[in-house]
Amino acid sequence: MTIGAVQTLPADWRDFFALTKPRVMSLVIFTGLCGLLAAPGSIHPVIGFAAILCIAIGAGGAAALNQWWEADIDAGMKRTAARPLPSGRLQRKDARDFGIALSVASVAIMGLAVHWLAAAILALSILYYAVIYTIWLKPRTPQNIVIGGGAGAFPPLIGWVAVTGEITLTPVLLFLIIFTWTPPHFWALALFVQSDYAKVGIPMMPVVRGERSTRRQILLYSLILVPVAVAPWWIGGTGWFYGIAAAALSALFVAFAVPVALRSSTPGDGMRPEKRLFGYSVFYLFVLFAALVADRTVSGLGGTV
Incomplete structure (x- = not known):
């Protein structure tokens, strides 16, 4: 079954939230927060909150782009067939635009509110997951998870750098x-x-x-x-x-x-x-x-x- 064959049904905020893969995001937020809290030095609570929020938004944007690209694949898998795109509750272009908007916003806010080194690492993590893993590695090699594991490994590094400004x-x-x-x-x-x-x-x-x-x-x-x-x-x-x-x-x-x-x-x-x-x-x-x-x-x- 392809996405084009599924009639799009009315979507609500829960479908867009589901695009962000909230279960995965919870681990991303937690490890990013731990990196921030374990880092030497201190950070203003508002700036720290902004950093973690940007990590979460960036992860959600990358997840939405992943589901946009893999919508037809998800439709063929029992484990993912109920996601918003294969089930017909969202259009693919909406998922793509949502993912791009979240990704760009997260990097821009991180750079402006925290600093640009953390923003650059966040941008790399989004590209790593949405492009290197999703588009290049996953459909081509059984080592996709080994190499692609870097995509989920960035949050504690970003949290740490948000505090210290250095790697x-x-x-x-x-x-x-x-x-x-x-x-x-x-x-x-x-x-x-x-x-x-x-x-x-x-x-x-x-x-x-x-x-x-x-x-x-x-x-x-x-x-x-x-x-x-x-x-x-x-x-x-x-x-x-x-x-x-x-x-x-x-x-x-x-x-x-x-x-x-x-x-x-x-x-x-x-x-x-x-x-x-x-x-x-x-x-x-x-x-x-x-x-x-x-x-x-x-x-x-x-x-x-």
Whole structure:
């Protein structure tokens, strides 16, 4: 089914809100806020609020552009068929214009209200997701999530730069944590929705390389995540509280990944290990970044590295 074959129905604000992928946006806002709060120095509350608002608006704009470009693909997938465009509640040009407006506004406000380095990184993150990942990588390579993971890794870096006005090693490591976390997080999901991707011709790892290879790589990236997550503490950018939390949470991440990796095929158990890993991966990122913020109070460090 193509979007052109669907009769457009009356839209309301909830359909435009759905274009912003609010569930994904909540994680973007949270990690961006944590980057802002963990950064050394201080920022005026109004300017800080403006920075986080711009991160949210920019993420929403990129998500709307993603759905505009992939409307026909979404129509062919059970998981996404109820979105505003494939269901016919919005026209594609409206989603495109909405996404462009949000993206441009977020970058302009960030530059004018905060500073232009944060605005430039925000613009890069939008282009990374809407163009590099959505248009170029996703339909062409099973490594789409590996390379495209950078799209969701920018918010803590932007939040940090909004406070400090500079890029240092600690916020780069925060970027790398999300970059490394994304493949096992998303491939766990892809394992139990791979038939959707196969139906619409998206070369996700389980579809192209098979389940066995995907499961091995989930474990590999989970193991890599351990030293990457602990690295901010190793370099002295955080205190002991974050270091202990990162080590414990990452070890548990590996523990959830092991049963997924050891299965050579999909038995008829509802994909429970894969779903548990996916659920824990979301919990992991929230708690890890919460520990980053708590560390400033508990350990008395400002993350100056």
